Amino acid sequence: MPADDHxxxxxxxxxxxxLRVRALESxxxxxxxxxxxALDQIVENVETRIGPHIGARVVARAWVxxxxxxxxxxxxxxxxxxxxxxxxxxxxxIAVENTPQTHNVVVCTLCSCYPWxxxxxxxxxxxxxxxxxxxxxxxxxxLAEFGVSLPPGTDIRIWDSTAExxxxxxxxxxxxxxxxxxxxxxxxVTRDSMVGTGLPKxxxxxxxxxxR
Amino acid sequence: MTNSIHDMGGTHGFGPVVPEPNEPVxxxxxEGRVYALQRAMGATGLWTIDGGRASLENLPPLAYxxxxxxxxxxxGLEGRVVAHGLVGEDExxxxxxxxxxxxxxxxxxxxxxxxxxxxxxxxxxxxPAHFKAGDRVRTKNxxxxxxxxxxxxxxxxxxxVEAVRGCHVFPDSxxxxxxxxxQWLYTVVFSGQELWGxxxxxxxxxxxxxxxxxxxxx
Numbered sequence: 129m130p131a132d133d134h135x136x137x138x139x140x141x142x143x144x145x146x147l148r149v150r151a152l153e154s155x156x157x158x159x160x161x162x163x164x165x166a167l168d169q170i171v172e173n174v175e176t177r178i179g180p181h182i183g184a185r186v187v188a189r190a191w192v193x194x195x196x197x198x199x200x201x202x203x204x205x206x207x208x209x210x211x212x213x214x215x216x217x218x219x220x221x222i223a224v225e226n227t228p229q230t231h232n233v234v235v236c237t238l239c240s241c242y243p244w245x246x247x248x249x250x251x252x253x254x255x256x257x258x259x260x261x262x263x264x265x266x267x268x269x270x271l272a273e274f275g276v277s278l279p280p281g282t283d284i285r286i287w288d289s290t291a292e293x294x295x296x297x298x299x300x301x302x303x304x305x306x307x308x309x310x311x312x313x314x315x316x317v318t319r320d321s322m323v324g325t326g327l328p329k330x331x332x333x334x335x336x337x338x339x340r
Numbered sequence: 341m342t343n344s345i346h347d348m349g350g351t352h353g354f355g356p357v358v359p360e361p362n363e364p365v366x367x368x369x370x371e372g373r374v375y376a377l378q379r380a381m382g383a384t385g386l387w388t389i390d391g392g393r394a395s396l397e398n399l400p401p402l403a404y405x406x407x408x409x410x411x412x413x414x415x416g417l418e419g420r421v422v423a424h425g426l427v428g429e430d431e432x433x434x435x436x437x438x439x440x441x442x443x444x445x446x447x448x449x450x451x452x453x454x455x456x457x458x459x460x461x462x463x464x465x466x467x468p469a470h471f472k473a474g475d476r477v478r479t480k481n482x483x484x485x486x487x488x489x490x491x492x493x494x495x496x497x498x499x500x501v502e503a504v505r506g507c508h509v510f511p512d513s514x515x516x517x518x519x520x521x522x523q524w525l526y527t528v529v530f531s532g533q534e535l536w537g538x539x540x541x542x543x544x545x546x547x548x549x550x551x552x553x554x555x556x557x558x
Contacts, residue, residue, distance in 0.1 A: 145411060149370040151435035152418055153377060155427055159441030161384070162448070167376035169453035174375065175365045177456060218458030220505070237349030237491050239393055240409065245458055249375070251363050255409040258358070261351040264493065264546050265536055273357045283543050288349065290489045291525050291549035292389075292461040293505055320359075 179248035182215065183296055184317035186246060188310045190223075191301045201225055204296060208246070217245035218294070225298045226324075230283045233271070233324030234295040235263040241289035243296050247319060254323065264288060274325045297324045304331045342488045345401035350493040350536065371410040378413055383448040386424050389459070390515035394487040395420050463522035465507035470552060471526055475501045478558040479528070479550065487515035490554045494546075498558055499530040502547060510551055524552040 142150075156162045186208055190197035199207035204223040209216045221243060224232045236242065237260050242250035253259050263270050267284045271277065278284070287295045299321040305313060308331075320326025348354075366372040382392065395416040396404070404412065421427040431438050471477060481496035482488065489511045505525040513521035532544035 143368075143370075145368070145414070146370045147435075148418075149373050149377075149414060152414070152421075152427075152432070153373055154435070155431050155437050156377065156381070156421070158437035159427065159439075160447070161421075161426060161441055161444060162377065162380045163450055165450045166380055166448050166453040167373065169450055170376035170379050171366075171372040173453070173456050175372070179365075215456065219460045219462055220508075222505075237493070238347055238489060239396070245456075249365055251360065252367070252409070253357050253359050256357065257348055257351075257354040257405065258356055261348040261354045262357070265350045265540075267544060268541065270357055274359055281543075283545065284541075285529075286544070286546040288491065288494075288546060288548045290491060291505070291511075291551070292508060293525070293527075293549050325359075 174249050178215075178244060180246075180317075180319035180322065181314070182217075182248075183243070183246035183319075183322045184314040185310070186214065186223075186296070187298055187317045187322065188314035190298055191305075191313055192308075192310055197225075197298070200298070215245070220291075220293045221246065221296060222293055223296045223298050224285070224287065226300050228279075228282075228300070230285055231278050231324065232285050232287060232295075232297045233263060233267055234287045234289060234297060235260065236289040237261070237264055238288075238290060241292075241294065243294035245294075246296050247322060251319070271325065274320060276325065276327060297322050299328050302328050302330050342397075342482075342484050342486065343492060344397050345404045346397045347492050349491045366410075370414075374410045374414045374417070378417055380448045380453075381417060381421065383446060383452065384444050385446050386426070386444075387420060388509075388514040388517075390487055390509075390511040391517065392416060392420070393511075394515040395423075397487065461509045462506045463509060463520060465524065466522060469504055469507075469524040469526075471501045471504070471524070471555065471557075473501055473503055476558040477501055477526075477528060477550075477555045479554055480556060482554070484512065486512065488512045488554075490550065491548065493535055494528075494530065494548050494550075497530050497534050499528040499534065499547075501526045502529045503527040505549065508551070510553070512551070512553070526550050526552070526555070528555070 157164055190200050200223045204221040205219050208214050226232055240250055240255040264286050267286055302316055316329040318326050321328045396412050422429055477499055479495055479497050507522045508525045510521040510523040513519055527547050528550045529545050529547040532540035
């Protein structure tokens, strides 16, 4: 079991949680409710297959293909699922576009709803009490903790994910990327920029040449 | 429960957000196992996603706050398998199965797990939507003792319907095992001042996803 390797790596006793989780998994397996191989597969899926690289490709496509962007903003589920090279996403995906006037930020104040199909599992900070409590009342303070300050006069729109609809922020395309291909653009799209707590990376001059 | 510690929007005092550079998907192996157990047991269809959320909200507030995300998931799952009669408390205490399992209608197989898929919650509407984009609405002031997805900070507030999102499973019913009771779902947007008072930053707007039973015409 990987759990053993982990504990031995650190030369420590098994933690309370390791023991309790292992016990519950044993009970559920012995009683025939779960298949450990299926559990391994589920972990592998979220560790290797789904993640923010998916959302980054969708955003990059929207930056280069205005018709795709129009469809994405109209019905993100339909738009993403219409592209054969993208893995199908769940229903109820909604893309919201950052503009010079408005910056979007996504939160779930009641639990930790997050667009898994395009961003993978949420980071710890997204699930934390500080983020869940403050984003709706002090978004500028929260953004400052991510090192983000928006130009004066920018409106901030918070999306509280209180149902099964899920939100993907489409950040603004960085200046200096004219003529770039999708792959090079996707490398600039960070996870946080698709949650609204970050901005895309700026192109470095030498990479700007390579991106063309 | 509805007015419990999980409903955090607007609460002061939790301190700064601390982003973690290069964060791993899981911080310990047991977190991944809890995630997988939750997915696999959810696939049995014995409870709904809303029933799962409600079981976390029913944790004692101090336990909720003191627990990491996956520890909460674990505590919720452990409680649910006992509550549904799948596992005995004596088995939890013993750390091993003492009896054979009961028969399940569905069990997640390895082949199932190879396909990454997500459930859908949209349902055929039982009737027409009562609101449309642009309508002014007021959220109800409610405090049901059971699960709801209308956060406290957005109760009794004046807002505007921005979009109609279709007709969806109603969490307030589904969490009780009372059926899906599909309801129209709307994005309703509020000004920061409506939510937080006159001193609030006028540059801020906040939207929630509001089910029709939460809304009154205004």
